[in-house]
Amino acid sequence: MLNLKLAPIRLGLCFLLIVIFSSFKGDKARQTFEIGKEHFLLNGKPFQIRCGELHFARVPKPYWRHRLKMMRSLGMNTVCAYLFWNFHERSPGTFKWNEEADIAAFCKMAQEEGLWVILRPGPYTCAEWEMGGLPWWLLKYDDIALRSKDLRYIAACQNYLKQVGKVLAPLQITQGGPILMVQVENEYGFYADDADYMGIMRKAISDAGFNVPLFACNPPYHLKKGFRKDLFQVVNFGTNPQEAFKSLREVQSEGPLMCGEFYSGWFDTWGTPHNYGKIDQYLKDMEYMLKNGNSFSIYMAHGGSSFGFWAGADRPFKPDVSSYDYGAPVSEAGLPTEKFFKTRALISRYLMPGEPALPPPPSTDPAITFKSVSLTNFAPLFENLPAPTTTTSPKTMEYYDQAQGSILYRTTLPSGPACTLKIGAVHDFAWIYINGENLGVMDRRKRNFQLTIPARAKETRVDILVHAMGRINFGPEVHDRKGLVSPIQFVDSQQKVLMVGDWNVYNLSYSEEMLKGLKYGKKIDQGVTPGIWKGEFSLSKTGDTYLDLSKWGKGVVWVNGHCLGRFWNIGPTQTMYLPGPWLKKGVNEVRILDLLGPEVAELRGLEQPILNDLHPEKDFTRSKRPEVVFNQENILPIYQGKFPDSDKMQSISFPQSGKGRYFCFAALSSFSNDVATIAELDLLDATGKPISHQNWTIGYVSSEELIKENGGAENAIDGQTFNFWSSEWSYKKALYPHYLVIDLGREEVVTGLKYIPKAGSSSAGRVKEYKIFLGNEIVRKKN
């Protein structure tokens, strides 16, 4: 019953509450974020962005809040969030924004934890993520030109960005949310020089309802490419802020200076050492930025894991490991590292006026372990094939609507003398079987796409089982179709193409549906038959653990239906992070796809990860580099020169062009009289444009550091400028000259080169004198 006497008081209270509430809402609505002449301005006051990059798609949802608290404790006032388009639009027109893809929930949680958000929706993102975040189904168009003005690509981008706007525009600071700025595209200067394209992407984002400042990021060398005055620029680098900001000032004479990606470490690829990152240099560079009022985003502050089939690949073809630990301040499993505590201590000395002390890190539950269990149920792939598609001209996976996994191509070959199987390209590994017997392997890393097929007395079944790793996420190679790339031919000794029967194509995507339908038997012998193993382990309590995969070959792991990602015994990663929330008390189910077969079909849970244990001897195509005869001595150099002692890009045009399949860079000396290093080499064609790296491999290298540092020669041609080739230093220091030969895949005319030295203010490893050789005979394959 309403007490009439109290009614006016109640009404008054209600009114007061409404006033308070609306003024709170009003306050939120009044929040502003602008780009001033010198500073970012938050509500009109200078604001230094201390941002940590954290990909929510790489962290299990139950841990989002914990990781955000870690960001606050690390000293961040903002988080950077990449959106991976392919995570949200898995088939054209069908969007997923809930569960693990609930970016709105992530942004709201960040706000609750006192963090602002910088949104990076792509459409292209890179990030060592499958195809740089672009959806595989775009590749169903044979001739689509991604990241260009191709109308089919643009329409798909606009549609995606419109959906992003629906979900996230209400969370901008202008509407009371945490989103301060939105990035357009990603390091487009690495890819092309089309300011109109950047304009189209910019407009798509603003048409989607984003009215906060929009910006673009690029490394120092590429800031001018695709530059537009209506897009604020930030610069990405791992070291030497002074020089990088100088380059930024050349394109943008005023405005705050911000590092869009400040590398705390680096990602790992299969077969190369784990990257820890250089802590002293990192802290020194961060201190420079803190002192000078520069803004920055630590890439990565917490890397997490590329679960599922989401890990990408670097170019020319270096597939990424599933762990995205990155040597970041917060480890893959969310633990604080030495880098965490040192970063936190440093930032604590440079807090903004009036800013409260940093909160302590949140607690983390201890990791659990479990003892070895045997996996005895085995489903051989060849006995679990789905219904095939029959065709005369087999195509890549995309054509069959297959996103990922393996694909089997089967045909019959008539009787006859020995012949050669020749394939345009294999993406990425192919095991060839003749009447069920494994005959050999083709490996994209080595571009060996030919195999001799022995003489046959009768008709013979040929199976080509192709397994795909992640799609390349960087450079023009993002057009990375999987499976067999035509032509697929059997040729006789006269190079005449043989007629074969129809092909049956079996799509093995390892979808939940496929896994559920598998027929298991008991595996007795430990042969190399590819297949899926099933087993169980029991737990009395749950918690994070690391599955020890070191006795297994190469494949994919699922636990209780969650796909943990890919493993490979060559390392450097030998364990897989298994988050506690995906486990249950009692029985847990595990499935392991192994294409090579395990040494022992056993599995255990460890307390610590193994992130850096390389086993090149286990690489199934054996030697890391093809055995070659290096034969430069009798060839005259086409050019000889001396670089300046600087970390700036050097462009050289040769007085006379050269021609040949092998390009040899001979480093004769360095400024530090120490190792020779190269961050990146580009070669220029007859018109002065860089030649595509698409067909390149390393033909020969006389010395490279593969133990203590990821100094592999591929780093000089992968398009990334942060990593570098280094001559060997940990085991023995090789003597000058050092030779690096690029196999261009075909004869090319080369008129000059662009050389990017290792970044940093120190001369260490900078090449001084050098010679260039070009020819078809520099390298000869050993028979």
Ligand code: GLA
């Ligand atoms: C570039 C990209 C990032 C990431 C890093 C390497 O800078 O912008 O997405 O790929 O390289 O980790």
